[in-house]
Amino acid sequence: MSEVVAYLLLGSNIGDRAAHLQQARRTLAATAGTVVAASAFYETAAxxxxxxxxxxxxxxxVCTALDAPALLAACLATEQQAGRERMQRWAARTLDVDILLYGDAIIDTPTLSVPHPALPGRRFALTPLAEVAPQLVHPQLGQTVSELLATCPDPLAVQRWVAH
Incomplete structure (x- = not known):
């Protein structure tokens, strides 16, 4: 299989959030492919x-040779390594890794939906995605990430995070 660029959203809100994201990046670089771009850290309300x-x-x-199900498995393993426990939907977590986009693929299976179905409505995902790929076109909607961000209905503030 040829390589594809996948866009992953990392999130953490328990413990040393920055350390969880940094470790996830190292783990994914070792298991999923080459990290070719990374956004800054952004902070947002849950x-x-x-x-x-x-x-x-x-x-x-991430430039990866993994197919989408194998990439999902690598993401889930990375979450588990970080101590992720799945007890309640949208609960606090040490690490969350979502596949936002996998090249221009459209995937709809019981275990994986790509593009991430909630992407157009989540400012906390679009803001860092727009930093690394503003002109990337959503394969279903035909709009760029910048255009999606400009019309995103999510009212939550997303701020670039600076370590204290």
Whole structure:
């Protein structure tokens, strides 16, 4: 199989959030492919279940030879290595790794939907994605990431994070 560029969203809101994202980047670089671009860290209030700590998010562009199901397995293994426990949807977590886009593929299976179906409505995903790939076109909607961000209905503020 030839290589494809996949865009992954990392998120953490438990413990040393920045360290979780940094370790995830190292793990994914070792297991999923070459990280060809990485956004800054962005902080946003929790989405879904709001009574929890703020998230740090980062987007990685990964050049991978893995097919989409194998990349998903690598993402899930990276979450597990970081101590992710799945007890409640949208609960606080040490690490979340989502596949936002996998080349221009459109995938809809019981275990994987790509492009990520919620991407157009999530500012915390679009903001870091727009930093690394503003002109990337959503394969279903035909709009660039910048255009999606400009019309995103999500009211949550997303701020570039600076370590204290």
């Amino acid at each position: 989405w879904g279940v709001e009574d929890q700590p703020a998230f740090l998010n980062q987007v990685l562009a």
